[in-house]
Every structure is written in C-alpha cells, then in structure tokens.
Amino acid sequence: MLTAIIDYESGNLHSAEKAFQRMAREVGAGTVVVTSDADVVARADRVVLPGDGAFPACAAALRGQSGLFDAMVETVENRGRPFLGICVGMQLMASWGREYEDTQGLGWVDGEVVRITPDDAALKVPHMGWNDLVIDTAHPVFDGVATGDHAYFVHSYQLHVARPAERLAHVDYGGDVTAVIGRGTMLGMQFHPEKSQATGLRLIANFLRWRP
Template identity: 75%
Template sequence: MLTAIIDYESGNLHSAQKAFQRMAAEVNGGDVVVTSDADVVARADRIVLPGDGAFPACQAALTGTGGLYQAMIEAVDQRARPFMGICVGMQLMARTGHEYRETQGLGWIDAEVARITPTDASLKVPHMGWNDLVIDTAHPVLDGIGTGDHAYFVHSYQMQMSDPDQRIAHVEYGGTVTAIVGRDTRIGLQFHPEKSAETGLRMIANFLKWAP
C-alpha cells in the first residue's frame, strides 16, 4: 500500500509527512511518500493533497506541475482511490473559489469558497486556533471521534455548501464554518490533522485504513 502526499510547493509537507508516516507504522498502513512525480501519484493507493496559501495560487501550482493534476484526477475519478484534501487542499475540492478572484476548483464538492464573515465583530479573521468539531454525519474517517473533539484551524476562507449532505462536520465561529466535507472516496479537512493532536492522528490512521 502506498500513500502519496502531493508536493506542488503549496503545503506544510514535513509535518504532514511525519504524522502520516507515524500512523502508517502504527496501523500497518504501508509506505508514505511526498512526491511531485505524476507516475507515483498515478500508482498510489491513497492520495493526500495539502495546501497553504491562496486558492488561486494553489490551483495554478497544482495544474502547472508536471502532470500531477491529471494523474490525481485519473486516480480519484477513474480508479476511485481514497483522497484527502487538507486546508486549501480541501478548498480546491469545491466548484469555485472567490479569494482575490474567481477561480475554478476541482468540482468534487458542491460548494463555493468565500471569506469567513463572523456575526460577532470581536472574532478575528483568520480563524486561528483550536475549535470543537460538531459532527453532522457519520464517516469511517471519523471512527472514534465525536462532537466536542477539537482540531487546529488556520484559515480565512471556508466552503459555503450548496449540498448540505456533503458536509460531514462544522465548527461554530460567529456562525457555522465548514470543517469536514466528503463524497464517495473523497474527504476534505479544513483544519490541519497533523497539528490536531490525538484527534488529527486518529483521523489520519482511519484514512489509512479506509477501504471505500
């Protein structure tokens, strides 16, 4: 079993790699590699797309890096490989992003990405720090995790869902903020599981065992 963490120069890869490798060793989850090689992504059994920065820059970097984009699309769409998007990697799963300018996303989740607008003016954007998850629907990657478990967020934009059935969890931050989305073999986490202590590590382990 091989898990490929896509390197398109838009993510905190070192922390993610260490967390995934640690949990892979614990659950016999096979090998974890960070790669910008489209051939490696094409033959991977699981794919992870991290992302830090702005939606348009991340999308441009992904589509402009040596066949990675097409290899990822074919692996997930045609071969149904389990996929996890993290932070902006999750946001790219949406139809459209509205950070700086309108940018097309992957279209895997029926949502648009827009700036967080808390109803409480005292709440700052970016939404940064720990927040309690509210689970909206069960999912294998959330096995052993429930409402009240917390995760670490750093973001100014969130998914605004057109299909609420694709929202798996949210948090409250002057209103509802989408935290986890999913569909078929795809799941997206707005927070950083590699920085979310036991909750995040459990999700990583569950993803490495997930066989949809």
C-alpha cells in the same frame, strides 16, 4: 499499500509527512511518500492533497504541473482511490474559489469557497487556533472521534457546500464554519490533522484504514 502526499510547492509538508508515516506504521497501512512524481501518484492507493496560501495561487500551482495534476485526477476520479484534501487542498475540491478573484476548482464537491464572516465582531479573521468539532454526518473517518473533540485551524475562507449531506462536520465561529466534507471516495478537512494532536492522528489513521 502506497499513500502519496502531493508536493506542488504549496506549503511545508514536513509535519504532514511525519504524522502520516507515524500512523501508517501504527495501523499497518504501508508506505507514505511526499512526491511530485506523476508516476508515483498514478500508482498510489491513496492520495493526500495539502495546501497553504491563497486559493488562486494553489490552483495555478497544481494545474501548472500538468502531468502531476492529470495523474491525480486519473487516480481519484477514474480509479476511485481514496482522497484527502487538507486546508486549501480541501478548498480546491470545490467548484469555485472566491478569494481575490473567481477561480475554478476541481469540482469534486459542489460549492464555493468564500470569506468567513463571523456574526460576532470580536471574532477575528483569520480563524486561527483550536475549535471544537461538531459532527453532522456519521462517517468511518470519525471512528473514535466525537463532537467536542478539537482541531487546529488557520484559514480566512471556508467551503460552503451546495448539498448539506456533503458537510460531514463543522465548528462554531460566529456561525457555522465547514470543517470536514465528503463525497464518495473523497474527503476534505479544513483544519490541519497533522497539527491537531490526538484527534488529528486518529483521523489520519481512520483515513489510512478506510475502505470506501
């Protein structure tokens, strides 16, 4: 079993690598590697796409490595391997990003990434820090995780899904903010599970054990 965390020069991957490797050992999920090698992604059993920064820059960086991008699409779309997008990696799953300019996403989840607009002027953007998850739709990734468990967020934009069933969890930040999305073999988490202590580690373990 091989889990590939894609390195497309879009953020510090050290903490994600360590968290996924730790949970892979605990649940017997094989090997976790951080890679920019298209051949490794092509033979991966699971794919993780992190991302930090602005949507347009991350989209350009990912597509700029054509072999890596094509291998990811082939592995996820055509081979149906489980996929997890984290932070901007989740946002890239959308049809469009509206940060700075209109940028096409992967189109794996119908929706658009828009700026967070809390209805309470006292709430600052970016949305930064701990917030309690509200689970909207049951999913194996939530095994042992409940509404009220908290996760660590750092973001100014959120994904508005077109199909409500594909929003699996949200948080309240002056209104609903999407936290977890899912469709078929694909999952996305707006927060950083690798920085979300026990809840995040449980979610990572559940993803590594998931058999969609």
